[in-house]
Amino acid sequence: MPSMRDKFTATTIDLLESDPRTTLVLADIGASSFAGAPRVHNVGIREQAMIGVTAGLALSGLRPIAHSYAPFLIERPFEQIKLDFGHQDLSAILVSIGASYDAAVEGRTHQSPGDVSLLSTLPGWTIHVPGHPDEAEGLLRSAAAGGDRVYIRLTEDSNSTPHRVEGLVTIRTSSAPGATVIAVGPMLDRVAAATADLNVTLLYANTVRPFDRLGLAAAATGTDVVLVEPYLVGTSAAEATAALSSRPSRLLSIGVPKIETRRYGTRHQHDASYGLDIAGLRTRIVSFLDGGRGGQ
Amino acid sequence: MISTQTITSLGYDDIPRLMSLMTGDEKHSVAATSTLDVIWTLYDRVLDVGPDRVDDPTRDRFLLSKGHGPMAYYAVLAARGFISPEVLRGFAGHDSILGHHPDATLIPGVEIGSGSLGHGLPIGVGLALGLRAQANPARVVVLIGDGELDEGSNHEAIAIAARYGLDSLTVAVIDNVSATQGWPGGIQERFAVEDWATTRVNGRDHDAIAAGFATPHTGRPLAVVALVERRR
Numbered sequence: 001m002p003s004m005r006d007k008f009t010a011t012t013i014d015l016l017e018s019d020p021r022t023t024l025v026l027a028d029i030g031a032s033s034f035a036g037a038p039r040v041h042n043v044g045i046r047e048q049a050m051i052g053v054t055a056g057l058a059l060s061g062l063r064p065i066a067h068s069y070a071p072f073l074i075e076r077p078f079e080q081i082k083l084d085f086g087h088q089d090l091s092a093i094l095v096s097i098g099a100s101y102d103a104a105v106e107g108r109t110h111q112s113p114g115d116v117s118l119l120s121t122l123p124g125w126t127i128h129v130p131g132h133p134d135e136a137e138g139l140l141r142s143a144a145a146g147g148d149r150v151y152i153r154l155t156e157d158s159n160s161t162p163h164r165v166e167g168l169v170t171i172r173t174s175s176a177p178g179a180t181v182i183a184v185g186p187m188l189d190r191v192a193a194a195t196a197d198l199n200v201t202l203l204y205a206n207t208v209r210p211f212d213r214l215g216l217a218a219a220a221t222g223t224d225v226v227l228v229e230p231y232l233v234g235t236s237a238a239e240a241t242a243a244l245s246s247r248p249s250r251l252l253s254i255g256v257p258k259i260e261t262r263r264y265g266t267r268h269q270h271d272a273s274y275g276l277d278i279a280g281l282r283t284r285i286v287s288f289l290d291g292g293r294g295g296q
Numbered sequence: 297m298i299s300t301q302t303i304t305s306l307g308y309d310d311i312p313r314l315m316s317l318m319t320g321d322e323k324h325s326v327a328a329t330s331t332l333d334v335i336w337t338l339y340d341r342v343l344d345v346g347p348d349r350v351d352d353p354t355r356d357r358f359l360l361s362k363g364h365g366p367m368a369y370y371a372v373l374a375a376r377g378f379i380s381p382e383v384l385r386g387f388a389g390h391d392s393i394l395g396h397h398p399d400a401t402l403i404p405g406v407e408i409g410s411g412s413l414g415h416g417l418p419i420g421v422g423l424a425l426g427l428r429a430q431a432n433p434a435r436v437v438v439l440i441g442d443g444e445l446d447e448g449s450n451h452e453a454i455a456i457a458a459r460y461g462l463d464s465l466t467v468a469v470i471d472n473v474s475a476t477q478g479w480p481g482g483i484q485e486r487f488a489v490e491d492w493a494t495t496r497v498n499g500r501d502h503d504a505i506a507a508g509f510a511t512p513h514t515g516r517p518l519a520v521v522a523l524v525e526r527r528r
Contacts (some may be wrong), residue, residue, distance in 0.1 A: 023429065028385070039429055041460075049418040049452035056422020058432065061353075064422075077413065080449070084419060087409055231407075276362050 001047070004154040005097050011140050012065060012095075016040065021063040022144055025054045029068045030097075053079040054092050057086035063144060064073075065094070069103075070096035070112035070153065074119055085149050086122055092150075099155035100231050100256050101231040101270045104263070113256035117235040119151055120209055126150045126164055127209035129185030129230065132162035133205050155230070157186035157267070163204055167212030172202040179224035179289050182216070182240070184208060187276070188230045194281035196226045198289065200226075206233045218241035225246055226285055229255040230276070252294040254284060301354075306375040308336055314371035318387035318394075321358035328470060330472045330499075331439065332368035334522045337505040338437060338468070339376050347377040350405045356434050357423060359408045361416020362441040362470065363397040370394050393528060413448025416440060421453045424465040437466045437509075440484055443474040451486070457517045458490040465517040467492075470499060474527040487519035499524040 002010075006045055015022040016037045024041040027050045031042045034182065041057075043050050050066055050073075057064040066073065068091025073096045085092060100113040119125055126148050130136040136154055143150040163169060171192065178199040183191035188204050194243070195202060203219055205212060208229070216225075220243075227240050233255030240251055248285065256274055263270065271277045275295060306314070311332065331437070339345065343356040359371055375380045380395070386392040393402040397411025410416055414452065420438035427434055457465050467481050479486060484494035493513035497504040499522030508520040 023426070041425060043452070043456045046456065048414075048449040049456055052415060052418020052449060053422035053425065053456065056419040056424070057426040057429075059419065060426025060432075062426045064430065080415065080418075083409075083412055083415055087399075088419075103343065159512065225471035263375050 001158070002133055002171060003120050003156060004130060004133045004136040006156060007137045007157075008067070008140060012067075013037050015141070015144050018062075018223060018275070019144065020060075023057050023062045023064045025050050025057065025064055025066045027060055027068050027072065029072070039117060043120050043205070047072050047077045048080055050278060051080035051169045051195050052084050053087060055080075055090050058085075058090040058092050059088070059131060063097060063147070065144070066094045067095045067097075067181035069098040070115045071098070072116040074151070075112060081119070082122055082195060086124055091147050091261075093140070095140065095152045095154060097154045099153060099157070101158045101267050102266050104233065106269050107264060108261055109196065111261070113232045115231065116153065116208065116229075120235065120247060124149050125209055126207065128152045129205050130154065130206050131159045131188050131204070133184040135164075139206070153185070155186050157230070159189040163188075163206070165204065167207060168203045168205050168215035168219060170201065170265065171204050172200075174199045174201045175220065177221040179222050179226065180216070180220040181226040181230065181285065182254070184227075184229045185238070190278050190281055191209045191228050191275070193278045195285060198285070198288075208236050208239075209244070211236055213239060213243035216240060217244040217246070220244060224252075224289055226252045226254065226288060229253075232256055250288075252284070252288040252296060254281065305377075306381075308340070309377075310375055311336065311368070311371050313386060314368050314374050314381055317381060317384035318367050329368055330470050330524045330527070331362065331365070332349055332372075333500050333502060333524075334439065334468050334470060334505055335369055336370050338509070339372050341502070341506045342509045343437065344354070344435070345405070347405060350378070353432060354434055357407050357436045359416045359423070359436065359438045360406070360436050361397060361410050361420075362399065362413070362444050363410030363435065364413075364441070366394075366396070366398050372374045373403070373405060378519070379403065412451040413441075413444040417450050417453040420465060420467075421457045421460075421462065424457070424462045425460060428462070428464060429499050429524075433464065435464055435466065436466060439468045439470065440471060441474065442471040442479065443476070445469065445479065445483065445486070446477075454487060455489050458492055461515050462517045463513055463515050467517070467519045468509075469519060469521045470524060471521055472524045472527040482521070484519060484521045492517050492519050494519045494521065495521065496520075496521045
């Protein structure tokens with residue numbers, strides 16, 4: 001199966017060749033994949049200027065896409081993102097690879113569990129966390145056709161099947177009023193497996209900003225809510241809490257812990273050490289639903 | 297080519313009066329005047345812009361990257377009819393469109409907001425690339441300060457602009473010798489080493505400034521270094 005990155009490359013080349021408004025800005029990473037495509041600007045290893053140039057292309061009337069590794073695309077030039085898009089009232093599509101720790105062997109420098117939380121401090125950004133390569137393609141095509149500020153966070157991970165969703169979609173409904181479990185992006189298959197025999201309503205989202213507050217309020221029938229995100233723990237906790245503000249509720253947030261990790265290895269080993277594999281998810285969710293803290 | 301001046305009725309001699317309509321702290325007012333003659337000359341003799349065509353795709357683009365001390369800029373915009381002189385009176389008030397740093401979404405004819413240094417030149421590079429992709433011959437002029445040149449993002453943009461041969465891009469550097477560590481060898485060398493066309497002019501001499509912006513630079517971006525009094 002082609003990866004999200006493969007889908008991004010093929011879809012972007014198609015957009016560049018078919019839509020004269022589309023343009024792509026790179027900072028070396030990924031450049032060889034786009035050789036020969038029109039309106040591709042590789043600015044070299046210059047991430048600050050990459051964002052400024054992307055904004056300038058938008059100012060000229062084009063629909064730019066900027067692409068790099070998540071820490072270099074979002075964290076390093078963050079003030080450029082804040083001012084050159086939002087404050088200038090300009091729009092672009094930012095597409096990252098690497099996710100929280102796809103490149104586990106590269107170490108902390110190439111890991112970005114905080115990107116979604118950081119970008120969420122800015123108004124006006126739509127943040128997509130696709131869970132399948134086909135979702136990545138659909139979200140990119142929609143973003144290219146629109147005019148919003150959009151971040152698409154790609155990963156090497158994938159669920160087995162794609163879902164076409166806007167906001168929260170119900171994967172499975174509890175038989176009686178029970179807990180609600182929200183899986184974001186590539187966490188869905190693991191969360192589904194971890195909760196297969198539990199009486200829970202399972203929701204899925206690949207768009208976390210704007211967060212579907214109304215959808216959560218409508219779908220949640222019990223007091224217990226579990227939010228499982230593939231990046232920094234609690235990134236959408238305030239959104240979930242706000243969605244449920246009119247009633248008593250308990251929230252368990254599961255995600256990547258805020259630690260200065262110095263581990264290499266594989267992303268699967270990182271998942272296991274953070275309790276984000278099937279066994280770890282199950283242990284924490286069952287503990288929480290039994291009235292415990294769920295490892296929080 | 298200069299656009300028809302339909303609304304303009306004020307000249308350079310009116311600038312001090314217009315600036316006196318604004319109040320601001322001394323730090324900003326000193327910096328403001330360093331840019332005055334270059335901005336005035338750009339609007340009077342260089343840029344193809346006008347208040348009647350702020351959305352015209354073919355207009356030239358002036359990007360004030362050095363957003364600190366914008367009173368001279370605001371005064372020129374008022375003199376050229378982009379904003380009413382009356383607006384100047386409310387300078388930096390809660391309801392004013394004019395702050396200590398300009399906001400492009402509030403002020404007619406202002407292409408970018410600025411204030412945080414080092415943002416305008418990378419945006420200008422992208423703007424010039426985008427206009428070129430659309431076969432739009434409009435000129436892009438970015439004004440920065442010699443202190444602002446400290447920001448590394450400028451040096452990223454200087455290299456990129458030269459590699460892409462962006463001859464529609466011109467940078468005006470207002471040099472009031474304010475950079476803390478200075479620029480040994482001269483500011484223009486920072487551009488020349490990247491194969492920009494460069495020139496150095498008296499930043500108070502309108503004829504020299506206009507001639508500087510007319511420096512031939514086919515296939516290369518142009519840097520005009522405008523020397524003004526040392527900042528005290």
